[in-house]
Amino acid sequence: MKRQQFNHITLPYLLIAPQLAIIAIFFVWPAAQAIYQSFMLEDPFGLASQFVGLDNFREVVASDHYATSAVFTLVFSALVAFLSMALALLLAVKADGIIHGQSAYKVMLTWVYAVAPAVAGMIGTFLFDRSIGPLNHFLNATGWPFNPQLDVFDASFTVILVSVWKQVSVNFIYFLAGLQSIPRSVREAALIDCRDGFRRFWTVTLPLLAPTGFFVLVINITYAFFDTFGVIDTMTRGAPGGGTATLVYKVYQDGFLGADLGGSSAQSVILMILVLGLTVVQFRVLEKRIHY
């Protein structure tokens, strides 16, 4: 808070009112609704509902489909985060080392940020298509009987690859910014002390980049959880057999397509708790970064 502040009785309320109203109507109300519905059993037409306590949660947690979806989300998020971060870090380190033409490389490596996940998903669908997709032909030619319609592994492979493709550029921006914020003097000192570029990277650059890295990791997990909805809906719709449905996609499937309000709300609440945990971690790291 500022030392110097205005004193005015009504003005601050007027200024904050639009934001508060929108948050109250479109955030607090639906979030409360989700929590309320997670304890209720409603018939599909919304005519009657009764309080069932934790039954919805018990049912969700005990369900095989939910377990499948949770495992897929875990593997999917871990792979998307790891692969896109590793690739972005490699590219950022190389771009950072280049003086001439750096801005051209920067533009070429960042524009994918602006492509919608759903658009990426559609192009991915075509690239892996059985009749017209060059990647499908290529994979078949290597002897892999590739079929994302029937095989969970193959379907997962396609959504992971497209999700990684979409995320590399965002990670690249952060890693490059992180690298360029390392003071020149530190870099020069490291250059004198350590001739071997690879060792210099491991012992000097990487530890200095760790806070950025952690922050990027949190962004990537959030991305894999929520923003990949468009990729999954356009590419696999959770098929085959729910094997590529992330937890968020399942909330949509069960609630909107399956009209199971109680179960879907219980899933929402579980996700809220997960995200809450993630945010607490993120804020801890943010605090640390501010004191850095």
Next chain:
Amino acid sequence: MKNVKPLDHLILILGILFLLLPIWIAFASSTHRPETLLGEGLQLWFGDYFWETYSAVLFENTGFTEQVNAVLMLQNSMVLGLGFSIGKIIISTLAAYAIVYFRFPAGSFFFWIIFSSLLLPLEVRIIPSYEVVSDLGMLNSYTGLILPLIASATATFFFRQFYKSVPEEILEAARIDGAGPFRFFVDILLPLSKTMIAAIFIIMFVVGWNQYLWPILMTTDESYFTVVMGIKQILNDLEGNRIPQYNKALALSILALLPPVMVVVIFQRWFVKGLVESEK
């Protein structure tokens, strides 16, 4: 000081190819006839049907009601992108100003309510959000499309951080010169945050334009379809055709990605600045 190795350039060029090739193939293939694509697969080089494909996608009415074309969908996306980014900037600059520059009862309570919205993306509360918008009679309207998406305080958080970094002496000096809260905001604080506003505008425009799940849920009237949700529509249509219109589907995806990509490439400097500074 640094010796540039050809290997570094090679890795960067491979990285660019990895990112560029899918879009390149999509664009090149969209200029062929659907028969060519069906027979020979996606194409690496351009065909002779650029204008035929794109004019058909842009101007010919399709969809269930035969009333929607890409021009209309692009307009809707523009309304969503601009409405979302401008709305968000107006609301959040005001709220952040109140939070940073005023001391008022319940101020910190409001602050926490607003920031609690950072915790939960729309995706986890889609069904109750849909019900609320439906109860308010806002389905199939721009208001219903835009307002629920604005209900997340990301931009407020960025502006709060920025205002807090503005030196106190500026306010002191403004007060000595007799500026009230309104004058200070309009004549001093907003001009100071010009770059920040530009950066947030670009990022939010892209976010708004690229929305997918929310528009799918709340627009059933085809005249409100955005170009990104048109993707879902055209993918569904593919199965019904004897010769799937792959070229048109790819043309639509190129049309859908072009505006946000142009914005990011043209305003590269501001965009990167905003992204990196705001999210730290």
